[in-house]
Amino acid sequence: MSLEDSVRLIVEELLKGMEKEKIQSSNNKLPLANSSIIDECEITDLAEIDLQRYLQVPNPVNKELYEEMKLSTPARIGVWRSGPRPLTDTLLRFRADHAVAQDSVLGEVPEEFPAKYNMVSIQTLCKSKDEYLTRPDLGRKLDEENLEILRKGCLKGAMVQIIVSDGLSSKAVEANIPNLLPALTQGLEGMGVKLGIPIFVRNGRVAVMDTIGEELKPEVAVILIGERPGLGTAESMSAYMGYNPRLGMVESERTVISNIHKGGTPAAEAGAHLASLIKKILDARASGVNLE
Amino acid sequence: MAKEMTLVSVGIDVGTTTTQLVISQLTLVNVMPGSQVPKVEITHKSISYMGKVHFTPFEDRRHVDGTALRKIVAKEYEKAGVKPEQIDTGAIIITGETAKKENASEIIHSLADYAGDFVVATAGPDLESMIAGKGSGAEALSKRLHACIANIDIGGGTTNIAYFDRGKCIGTACINVGGRLFEVDPISHRLTYVSSPAQKIMNYCNPNNNQISNGNDLVLIKNCLNSMVECVERVIFQEPLLPQDNYLVMTNLLPDVKIDGVVFSGGVAKYIYLPGIKEWWIHGDVGPLLAEAFQESRINKSLPVHEGAETIHATVLGAGAHTVNVSGSTITVSEHTLPIRNVPAVYPELDMTGKFSWLKDAENYTDSLYRTVALIVPTLPNTDFQTILSLAETLACELPLIKGEPKVIIAQQDIAKVLGQTLQRLLPASPLVCLDGIELAFGDFLDIAKPLPYQDAVPVIVKTLIFAR
Numbered sequence: 150m151s152l153e154d155s156v157r158l159i160v161e162e163l164l165k166g167m168e169k170e171k172i173q174s175s176n177n178k179l180p181l182a183n184s185s186i187i188d189e190c191e192i193t194d195l196a197e198i199d200l201q202r203y204l205q206v207p208n209p210v211n212k213e214l215y216e217e218m219k220l221s222t223p224a225r226i227g228v229w230r231s232g233p234r235p236l237t238d239t240l241l242r243f244r245a246d247h248a249v250a251q252d253s254v255l256g257e258v259p260e261e262f263p264a265k266y267n268m269v270s271i272q273t274l275c276k277s278k279d280e281y282l283t284r285p286d287l288g289r290k291l292d293e294e295n296l297e298i299l300r301k302g303c304l305k306g307a308m309v310q311i312i313v314s315d316g317l318s319s320k321a322v323e324a325n326i327p328n329l330l331p332a333l334t335q336g337l338e339g340m341g342v343k344l345g346i347p348i349f350v351r352n353g354r355v356a357v358m359d360t361i362g363e364e365l366k367p368e369v370a371v372i373l374i375g376e377r378p379g380l381g382t383a384e385s386m387s388a389y390m391g392y393n394p395r396l397g398m399v400e401s402e403r404t405v406i407s408n409i410h411k412g413g414t415p416a417a418e419a420g421a422h423l424a425s426l427i428k429k430i431l432d433a434r435a436s437g438v439n440l441e
Numbered sequence: 442m443a444k445e446m447t448l449v450s451v452g453i454d455v456g457t458t459t460t461q462l463v464i465s466q467l468t469l470v471n472v473m474p475g476s477q478v479p480k481v482e483i484t485h486k487s488i489s490y491m492g493k494v495h496f497t498p499f500e501d502r503r504h505v506d507g508t509a510l511r512k513i514v515a516k517e518y519e520k521a522g523v524k525p526e527q528i529d530t531g532a533i534i535i536t537g538e539t540a541k542k543e544n545a546s547e548i549i550h551s552l553a554d555y556a557g558d559f560v561v562a563t564a565g566p567d568l569e570s571m572i573a574g575k576g577s578g579a580e581a582l583s584k585r586l587h588a589c590i591a592n593i594d595i596g597g598g599t600t601n602i603a604y605f606d607r608g609k610c611i612g613t614a615c616i617n618v619g620g621r622l623f624e625v626d627p628i629s630h631r632l633t634y635v636s637s638p639a640q641k642i643m644n645y646c647n648p649n650n651n652q653i654s655n656g657n658d659l660v661l662i663k664n665c666l667n668s669m670v671e672c673v674e675r676v677i678f679q680e681p682l683l684p685q686d687n688y689l690v691m692t693n694l695l696p697d698v699k700i701d702g703v704v705f706s707g708g709v710a711k712y713i714y715l716p717g718i719k720e721w722w723i724h725g726d727v728g729p730l731l732a733e734a735f736q737e738s739r740i741n742k743s744l745p746v747h748e749g750a751e752t753i754h755a756t757v758l759g760a761g762a763h764t765v766n767v768s769g770s771t772i773t774v775s776e777h778t779l780p781i782r783n784v785p786a787v788y789p790e791l792d793m794t795g796k797f798s799w800l801k802d803a804e805n806y807t808d809s810l811y812r813t814v815a816l817i818v819p820t821l822p823n824t825d826f827q828t829i830l831s832l833a834e835t836l837a838c839e840l841p842l843i844k845g846e847p848k849v850i851i852a853q854q855d856i857a858k859v860l861g862q863t864l865q866r867l868l869p870a871s872p873l874v875c876l877d878g879i880e881l882a883f884g885d886f887l888d889i890a891k892p893l894p895y896q897d898a899v900p901v902i903v904k905t906l907i908f909a910r
Contacts, residue, residue, distance in 0.1 A: 214587050387476075406478060414477070416826075
């Protein structure tokens with residue numbers, strides 16, 4: 150028997166064995182498949198599970214310590230494994246959270262949202278989300294038509310101009326503005342600050358503040374903008390503040406407060422904090438590193 | 442920019458046997474990155490001056506000598522090179538048997554006024570137990586080991602026990618067992634003084650009051666001390682107390698939990714960790730003998746014993762460096778309202794409509810002793826603006842009916858700034874202090890210091906404890 154023949158023989162033997170196994174295992178699988186159809190109605194939404202309280206390690210040696218560690222961080226620690234791979238629900242939850250983040254970037258703030266908060270609504274040069282993501286420069290500019298809306302609808306030379314923009318998370322705007330805006334307005338008005346008409350900018354970048362500043366000449370502009378979402382939260386918002394906002398202002402002239410969301414600084418408290426920070430900027434006539 | 446702030450803190454411990462003073466520097470830093478809402482924490486505690494261990498001066502068995510005590514403090518300040526005006530915060534704690542002297546309260550308050558602008562006078566066995574456990578390092582150890590550690594602080598007059606479960610104090614006890622309940626003559630080794638709790642135990646151990654002949658003293662003392670340590674054992678191991686224990690156990694609020702280890706502190710602890718001293722009479726008391734009795738006890742033999750960072754200095758270090766908390770950084774404080782002292786925490790009850798009302802609890806503190814009260818806002822279901830607005834409206838109705846100024850409000854969640862601004866709009870004429878980030882419990886009293894430089898946060902000292910009630 151040549152070497153080639155003996156190899157062929159071995160392969161044939163193996164194939165036969167595998168065939169047999171296949172038939173056996175598919176016989177075994179049948180009842181399993183049925184039961185999973187029945188269970189389907191009772192499947193819980195993975196995204197509903199509070200990951201920090203979800204203990205996946207079976208029979209932990211020190212459950213209390215494990216719980217404490219899980220609660221100390223939103224990171225996905227102690228998720229157990231199946232062989233060298235993550236468990237199915239770990240993987241699915243990861244993908245679900247990733248999907249939430251993507252939805253938040255690509256989603257739109259509802260049409261009626263700006264009017265509900267008495268905001269003047271405008272749009273940057275970006276006509277679509279794709280263009281917004283690929284052309285950051287256009288997210289900072291306004292065309293003549295939108296500038297005209299500003300001239301007609303807004304006050305010129307206000308002490309503080311509030312701007313709200315979807316930025317990279319439409320969800321952040323929807324989640325935080327209803328609590329942040331009234332707190333910010335109340336705080337500023339309580340300190341005797343005169344506010345302009347707030348503006349909503351669709352597809353905006355932070356520096357759209359400069360373009361608006363050039364047009365309306367407020368003393369201070371503050372832009373409340375959705376942050377790039379992560380797997381932890383898709384609802385985080387930042388506030389960038391600039392004294393004397395104008396074209397050509399440098400990034401170091403902006404003061405920023407980030408991480409405004411339920412798990413960070415709560416929106417209402419952030420609004421109150423921003424009010425006193427803006428008052429400080431008005432008093433010092435400077436923002437960003439010049440304020441320190 | 443990381444701007445560091447330092448507070449100079451003094452701790453003074455007026456104990457049964459000794460009086461000590463330490464001066465520490467607390468470093469406070471905004472621990473958040475520049476782009477986030479600040480959060481000030483105490484990042485570092487260092488001892489800048491450790492005073493001598495003085496004997497506590499007494500006029501007689503029932504009175505502390507206030508003049509001599511003040512002299513000790515003045516001398517230590519001079520040696521440390523600080524003036525009372527330079528002290529930012531701290532605590533004077535009067536402990537053990539000394540707290541029972543007739544003029545204790547008067548002396549300690551006048552001393553607190555002298556010692557610095559914001560030094561608090563405190564007493565109370567439960568607070569002492571907790572402070573000792575913090576100062577000895579038992580609290581930090583329990584956090585590091587993720588375990589439940591008992592700190593046993595054995596002083597001249599009392600043994601103070603505090604349980605720390607993963608960094609949190611969960612219970613305290615105070616037992617009249619100490620090294621100086623019996624005093625002896627260092628030359629003749631005969632008893633010269635027996636304190637009242639010790640006398641009761643002696644009556645129990647020696648019911649026939651046998652004539653104490655030369656040499657019998659030691660045996661009798663040892664019997665008494667063993668009986669005292671057995672009482673401590675029964676408290677720690679949650680065993681039923683015997684009739685004679687009632688003379689000794691002053692407070693016992695220890696929970697029935699399994700403890701993973703013990704730390705000994707206080708003056709007597711030194712002899713537990715370093716046993717074998719021959720001249721047990723050297724201090725004119727029975728401290729070393731008491732240490733021997735603890736050494737032989739089930740506590741030492743059946744539980745893992747850890748060595749703390751401090752023994753005799755535990756309480757004074759705790760008083761100096763571990764009494765101050767820092768509030769959240771987003772708070773509302775009207776100008777010229779701070780500092781204020783001795784503000785009782787007032788808790789609300791829910792009325793028929795589901796709204797909070799503080800009026801009833803506030804009535805407990807209408808005494809002119811209290812300048813104002815602190816209304817505690819319990820945890821709210823959410824921190825939405827609407828929720829805060831309706832809370833502020835309720836407060837605005839009740840605050841004018843509650844006596845005292847400034848109006849003090851302490852929230853359990855991070856809402857002090859928005860709540861404060863809302864209240865300022867509703868009640869523009871009332872001076873207001875609205876804080877968060879402070880853990881409080883029923884029956885607590887607060888001292889609130891002036892805001893820190895660079896930051897809006899304020900140092901706060903919380904006195905008395907939940908399990909004291």
